[in-house]
Amino acid sequence: MSTPPPARIAEIRIYPVKDSPGQSLESAEIEAEGLAGDRRKKSPLHLVSVEDDVATHPRANLVVDVSTEELAGTTGQRLRLGDAEIVVTGPPSGCPGVYATVAVAGAIRVGDAIGVVLPPAETAAPTPGAGR
Numbered sequence: 001m002s003t004p005p006p007a008r009i010a011e012i013r014i015y016p017v018k019d020s021p022g023q024s025l026e027s028a029e030i031e032a033e034g035l036a037g038d039r040r041k042k043s044p045l046h047l048v049s050v051e052d053d054v055a056t057h058p059r060a061n062l063v064v065d066v067s068t069e070e071l072a073g074t075t076g077q078r079l080r081l082g083d084a085e086i087v088v089t090g091p092p093s094g095c096p097g098v099y100a101t102v103a104v105a106g107a108i109r110v111g112d113a114i115g116v117v118l119p120p121a122e123t124a125a126p127t128p129g130a131g132r
Helices: 068-072
Strands: 007-014 023-025 027-031 045-049 062-064 078-081 084-090 098-104 106-109 113-116
Touching: 007 027, 007 106, 007 113, 045 068, 084 106
Parallel strands: 045 062
Antiparallel strands: 007 023, 007 062, 027 106, 045 098, 078 084, 078 113, 084 098
16 A cells, blocks of 8 residues: 655745736745735635636635645644644635644745644653652
8 A cells, every 4th residue: 555645835826916916936935924925814824725726716825735625624733834834724714725824934845745743742641650
């Protein structure tokens, strides 16, 4: 049985001017407020699955190569993209994808793997009588 390939960033987009066409980028810097050069919106980042990406899409910043269902399932998770980490906060109202906030700023590139950041393991309580 083979392991499926990791999810990846398929496209990066910024929309510097309201109601103007966006720009596709090969790389970008994720800052606390969102992608560098992007105008500020309701949420720092908007991610959408390649399944939901269409020419008339409501201006998602990151197109990712996972299914719509898999992307929706990341709500509440902390994800690593390139050098950055984001926290998926939930779906926007009235359009596909998910919103995210920025936990750690950093550089990203098209093709970067997307991985779940696991919380640090809890320190185990000492076992009574251990160490005697």
